Each structure stands twice: as C-alpha cells, then as structure tokens.
Amino acid sequence: MKLIIRDAKIIDSQSPFHNKTVDILIVDGLIEKIGTSLPNSEAVEELKFDNLHVSQGWFDSSVSLGEPGFEDRETISNGLSTAAKSGFTAIALQPNSYPIIDNQSQVNFVLNKASGFATQLYPIGALTKESAGKDMAELYDMKKAGAIAFGDYNKSLDNANLLKIALQYVQDFDGLTIAFSQDENIKGNGVANEGIVSTRLGLKGNPNLAEELQIARNLFLLEYTGGKLHIPTVSTKKSVQLIKDAKSNGLNISCSVAVHHLVLTDEKLEGFDTRFKVSPPLRTDSDRKALLKGIKDGTIDMITSDHNPIDIEHKKMEFDGAKNGTIGLESAFGALMTVLPLELVIDKLTSGKARFGIEIQTINEGSKANITLFNPKSKSIFTKANILSKSKNSAFLGTEIQGKVHGILNQGQLILA
Known part of the structure; x- marks a missing residue:
C-alpha cells in the first residue's frame, strides 16, 4: 500500500514534526517521508480532509x-x-x-x-x-x-x-x-x-x-x-x-x-x-x-x-x-x-x-505507520446514527460533542469512519 496524507497537522510531542502541518508518505505500512508538498509522480493514492490532524x-x-x-x-x-x-x-x-x-x-x-x-x-x-x-x-x-x-x-x-x-x-x-x-x-x-x-x-x-x-x-x-x-x-x-x-x-x-x-x-x-x-x-x-x-x-x-x-x-x-x-x-x-x-x-x-508494555510508534520517518486521523474542531450532537456497537447503551446520546474521527492507519490498513 502506498498513500500520501496531505496537509496534516501532527500532534505528537515525541515527534520532531510536532505541531507542524506536513504531507506524510506511507509505503507498505511504514512512514517513508514527511515534508511539505511531497511530489506524487507515481499517482499514489492521496488522503485529504479539512483541518486534518494526526497523532500516534x-x-x-x-x-x-x-x-x-x-x-x-x-x-x-x-x-x-x-x-x-x-x-x-x-x-x-x-x-x-x-x-x-x-x-x-x-x-x-x-x-x-x-x-x-x-x-x-x-x-x-x-x-x-x-x-x-x-x-x-x-x-x-x-x-x-x-x-x-x-x-x-x-x-x-x-x-x-x-x-x-x-x-x-x-x-x-x-x-x-x-x-x-x-x-x-x-x-x-x-x-x-x-x-x-x-x-x-x-x-x-x-x-x-x-x-x-x-x-x-x-x-x-x-x-x-x-x-x-x-x-x-x-x-x-x-x-x-x-x-x-x-x-x-x-x-x-x-x-x-x-x-x-x-x-x-x-x-x-x-x-x-x-x-x-x-x-x-x-x-x-x-x-x-x-x-x-x-x-x-x-x-x-x-x-x-x-x-x-x-x-x-x-x-x-x-x-x-x-x-x-x-x-x-x-x-x-x-x-x-x-x-x-x-x-x-x-x-x-x-x-x-x-x-501496559505496548510498543510506541512516534510519527517520524522510518517508523511504523500507527496513526489516528481526526478534526478537533467539528461540532455535532451524538446520536444513535453515530453508534457502531451492537449494543446502544451510550451515556452520551443527545450530548453535544466536539471533533470528528476520520479513522486510523495501522497494520498496513487504512480504516475510515
């Protein structure tokens, strides 16, 4: 899998790119390159969302x-x-x-x-x-x-x-x-x-x-x-x-x-x-x-x-x-x-x-791509339509929430909400 994540603000205090808005090139589950305006000469799939933020x-x-x-x-x-x-x-x-x-x-x-x-x-x-x-x-x-x-x-x-x-x-x-x-x-x-x-x-x-x-x-x-x-x-x-x-x-x-x-x-x-x-x-x-x-x-x-x-x-x-x-x-x-x-x-x-003894992957070149993608600003009301679980017993139904999760990239897989 090859993927370029465009214009993503990195929130990772352990990363040298913390608080920077960059492009991230993922190749076969690894972060190969991080930088601004990365070229895409091979027509690699690109991922872009408004106000995109990424973290570990x-x-x-x-x-x-x-x-x-x-x-x-x-x-x-x-x-x-x-x-x-x-x-x-x-x-x-x-x-x-x-x-x-x-x-x-x-x-x-x-x-x-x-x-x-x-x-x-x-x-x-x-x-x-x-x-x-x-x-x-x-x-x-x-x-x-x-x-x-x-x-x-x-x-x-x-x-x-x-x-x-x-x-x-x-x-x-x-x-x-x-x-x-x-x-x-x-x-x-x-x-x-x-x-x-x-x-x-x-x-x-x-x-x-x-x-x-x-x-x-x-x-x-x-x-x-x-x-x-x-x-x-x-x-x-x-x-x-x-x-x-x-x-x-x-x-x-x-x-x-x-x-x-x-x-x-x-x-x-x-x-x-x-x-x-x-x-x-x-x-x-x-x-x-x-x-x-x-x-x-x-x-x-x-x-x-x-x-x-x-x-x-x-x-x-x-x-x-x-x-x-x-x-x-x-x-x-x-x-x-x-x-x-x-x-x-x-x-x-x-x-x-x-x-808990789980391996930590910072957002840096050479690291495994273990990334969460989200927008911290979006506001909405949490409804039953937001529930993906089989059970529906949420204490937050009808509550205003802030932020939207777009999905994750891990184990070489991109999962979008």
Whole structure:
C-alpha cells in the first residue's frame, strides 16, 4: 500500500514534526517521508480532509466486548471495527466474557479472533480464577500467551492477602496488576453516588468512602510488596489525592479515569435513565473537577472509554436491577474535547501504551505507520446514527460533542469512519 496524507497537522510531542502541518508518505505500512508538498509522480493514492490532524494511534486501557459468551452484546470483529472507526489502534480487552479469560487457552482464543484487524487487541487476564476472588489464576501462563496485565473487571478483591501474593508473584516476570478499588461492604446495595441526588431520588447510595478505603488499602499493600499496580476508573477527589501522595512517595502506581466521569455528574440520574448507571457511579461536580485537575497535573495517567456493551434486556429495566455500564468508544474523543485541550486529550489517549508494555510508534520517518486521523474542531450532537456497537447503551446520546474521527492507519490498513 502506498498513500500520501496531505496537509496534516501532527500532534505528537515525541515527534520532531510536532505541531507542524506536513504531507506524510506511507509505503507498505511504514512512514517513508514527511515534508511539505511531497511530489506524487507515481499517482499514489492521496488522503485529504479539512483541518486534518494526526497523532500516534490511540490506546484504550479498558474495553469489554462480550465474545466469547455474550456475542449478543458485542463480537470481537465488530468491536475492533468500532474501535478503529473511533480512532483507536489498540485496545486492552477486559476478561469479563463467558468463560472468563483466566487461562492460556482463553487468551489464545481472543488473540486468534482478533488476528488481521487494523486495531490490535491486547488481552487482560483475570487475576483470579473465574474472577471469583478466591484463587489466583494462571498468571504466568497467560503472560506467555500474550496477556498484558491481570485484573478482575469491576470486581474488588476482598482478600488482601491474595492481592499481596499476586503483587509479589508477578514481579518475577514484570507483570502489571490491576486493582479495581471498591469496598463491597461499604458499597452495600448502593446504585448511585451517595449524596444529595441519591437522597432526593430515593436511590441507595454508594459513598466515595467505598472507593477511597479500598485504594488506601491497596496502596499500603503495594508499599509492602513493591512491584507495580494500576488502579482503573478512579472517580473521587480523595482518590486522586491518595494516588498523588503515593506517587510522591515513590510507589510504582498508575491510574485511569473514564470519559464519563470527566464529563457527566450524578445530576444525570434525575430521569432514572439506566444509561447513566455505571461502576463506579457518576459522582458530584466537585469530584469531576478534581478528576480534571488530576489529568492536568499528571496524577491521572490515562483516560479510558471503559466501553462496556450491555444488551437491552439488562439495561432497559428499573434502575436498581439494571446492569452497570456504558459504551464509550464512539463518543470518547468528542466528549473529551468538550472539557480538555487537544494536546492533553491526545497525551492521555496514548500514554497508557508505555504502562501496559505496548510498543510506541512516534510519527517520524522510518517508523511504523500507527496513526489516528481526526478534526478537533467539528461540532455535532451524538446520536444513535453515530453508534457502531451492537449494543446502544451510550451515556452520551443527545450530548453535544466536539471533533470528528476520520479513522486510523495501522497494520498496513487504512480504516475510515
């Protein structure tokens, strides 16, 4: 494949062409030449869009797809196609399928299913067998098969000793442990952030304390064991401060935040719309602003869509009984552009690769073409027509977004939205 991308502004702080508007010649999946007004004597295909910007390919550190077992929610094939058209050249797949991805054969299964797609899939192996929180899964075997980290999706490990052993064990092969942090006893039957809104609506509350206590415990364990830990989808002001303090004390800790926690608050629950039922729950505007501050000061390392397709039978029901989760790949960039500056959005959509051990390709001559193409200025309303996922449970339906993703170039393939 030969392709010239015309008049593209490069947003890549690691590239010598950062913030420059140039032409990019791609030959057989490699960036062969970058410059202005590149000649096209061989009638090579050209790609040009208004206000075109390009960056390193984006990475999402938390994506659920369903397959195997829940293909009615999403398949790996359609999920990777959706990710590509949403700007992501790589995703980390959560293990919450059926069966759970807790052994080498399950890792091999999803990798084989994902072979040949432009968007690369990196499996997260379950930390415990069947994500049941009782016995440690086959971590080393999964690592050898291709798992990039280990964690039980949206399940907090009550057994502190098991997490301690896991943190110690994975150091032998430089493994990354993921610890979703929520004290289930304090959460109880809570379905919404405990506060003014939940009280007014009569919904059982899930307090900030449930998250913060568990984060504090997990940080103490990390301090004791060494190794490295990732805390996904933090949602409270105090959580950000705890992680900031841990980093200043030299702990090898990283964390992510979900797009919806940066943009939406628990005020959205006024209509009892289950599209806004997520885990952790949407918090207050004070928490939201603290999360944005944590992004800006570097405490929060990466942003995830926390894409979680749920079938209509488990979403269109009374609030207490509905499953947690929102899809988020399609709306991630556009929603983030309404609350953060462009360069910071790109940084937080790409910086997770280093933490998860994924090869980084800067936009430079001689590099592999791993590129996302987008226009950061275009404004629109996010509608069902924008949803490419099989499930339609988006918390951003009807929301104004900024920016348009044109697609990706990766693995020698050009995928356009």
